[in-house]
Amino acid sequence: MSADPVALCAHGEAAWHAALYSGLGARWDDDGRLARGYRAVPHYLLFGAVTLSPDATVPGDVPGVVCDSFARLRLPGREAEPTGHWMIRDAADRGTPTPVPGLALHRVASDADMAWFEQLIFLAADGRPPTRPGEMHPPGSQGFPGAAWLYAELDGVGVGTAASIVTSRVNNIGAVAVLPAFRGRGIASALTEAAIAMAPDVPATLSATPAGRGVYRRLGFTEVGRPLHHHPI
Incomplete structure (x- = not known):
């Protein structure tokens, strides 16, 4: 892998935000050094900017939390917190998914599927449903180029x-x-491998939570860095 793995992770995170910002009707720009939003962040779980190079400059009008991908910046008026773990799996590393009896994986293909996806992810993440329909993945989000839900x-x-x-x-x-209630059965691994299979010929990147790091290591991911999240004070 010739490219800087942290830069690849940052690029992937910015692409993720481009999809979600677009679905929520908000502006997200990427100049190759900084990817950023404008005015208000459209959802509290999203960043206001992601640095794409170590020497990126973050303007003072960037809203919300800044993801400092290379953990190098000091930003006035913001407090830095190390959060998440950049991880990457080279395209040459091919996993062998372990079958989970009774498990069926589906790709979102309609607005109804998208609503079901959103219901599931909110319940799985923190035990509560979305506060409103389409809170983070409104109808039509499944049509973003390059996205598979x-x-x-x-x-x-x-x-x-x-x-x-x-x-x-x-x-x-x-x-x-x-x-x-369904954790520990290999479902997260099966879902991750299915997502990787959407484009197996490029490196797979992600930002892992502490709880997820072990799962991804077993799937062949390598930890390459830890970003800083700069929160407005």
Whole structure:
């Protein structure tokens, strides 16, 4: 892998935000050094900017949290917190998914599927449903170029989600979440491998939570850095 792996992870994170900002009708620009939003961040779980190079300059009018991908910046008026772990799997590393009996994986193909995906991811992430329909993934989000939104059902019961945002450089994996009662059965691994399979010929990147790092290591991902999140004071 010739490219800087942290830069690839940052590029993937920016592509993820481009998809979500677009779905929410908000502006997101990428100049190759900084990817950013304007005015208000359209959802509290999203960043206001992602740095794409170590020497990126972050203007003072960037809203919300700044993801300092290379953990190098000091930003006046913001407090830095190390959060998440950049991880990457080279395209040459091909996983061998372990079958999960009764598990069916589906790709979102309609607005109704998108609503079901959103219901599942919110419940799996923190145990509560969306506060309103289309809170983060409104109707039509499934049509964003390069995006694949996946949901899993175990014996007909919705249990988890994953997503893939593909660019010419990476396949960024996100939204991997499984309902608590169904964890530990290999469902997250199956969802991750299915998302990677959307574009197996480019590196797969993601930002892992502490709880997810072990799962991704077992799938062949390598940790390459830890970004800083700069929160407005």
